[in-house]
Amino acid sequence: MKNEWDDYAKEWETNPLVIEYSKLAFKSLQDEVNIDGLNILDFGCGTGALSELLLPRAKNIVALDSSAEMINVLKEKKLSGIDLINDVLSKELIQSHPLLSQKFDLIVASSVCAFLPNYPETLKLISSLLAKGGTFVQWDWLAESDNAETGFTSHTLESAFKHVPLEISKLSIPFSINDNNTPMPVLMANGIKL
Secondary structure (H helix, E strand, O other), X not given: OOOOOHHHOOOHHHOHHHHHHHHHHHHHHHHHOOOOOOEEEEEOOOOOHHHHXXXXXXXXXXXXXXOHHHHHHHHHOOOOOEEEEEOOOOHHHHHHOHHHOOOEEEEEEEOOHHHOOOHHHHHHHHHHHEEEEEEEEEEXXXXXXXXXXXXXXXXXXXXXXXXXXXXXXXXXXXXXXXXXXXXXXXXXXXEEEO
């Protein structure tokens, strides 16, 4: 089944904004979390730009994306230490896929969650995959209001986190991307599994 992101896959990593976003997300993650030796899930991994940066320090990485073309680009890189899943995260997938039977120390989601059809429900699924004390980190565009078409406000994230066993340890705006001289701030949320 065709995914709306498939059309972007081939040129994804030639986009300077994508490369910059991945590097800044990785830097902000390193400032907050010691990733050495962690079992990591890269949720909405795309072509693996963030996974590649995590790989040298991670114990292992499971990279999940619903776009077959994005996963194909990542597969073509032939990176050892990254297991790939091309599917939509669901309760059924978690129950049936052997790579998701483990608990993760860290789950990252870089510019993914604001595009989900049901973010609160997906947040519950993500939280079920974390080990106790594990960390979930997401980066999304900062929205100006709770009903904006893209991105999140701090309030939206805080509301969603109240319904899952994740405690927000930090909400911040670690970086901003300039697109056509327009600053686009990025909201980062760090949640700890209770």
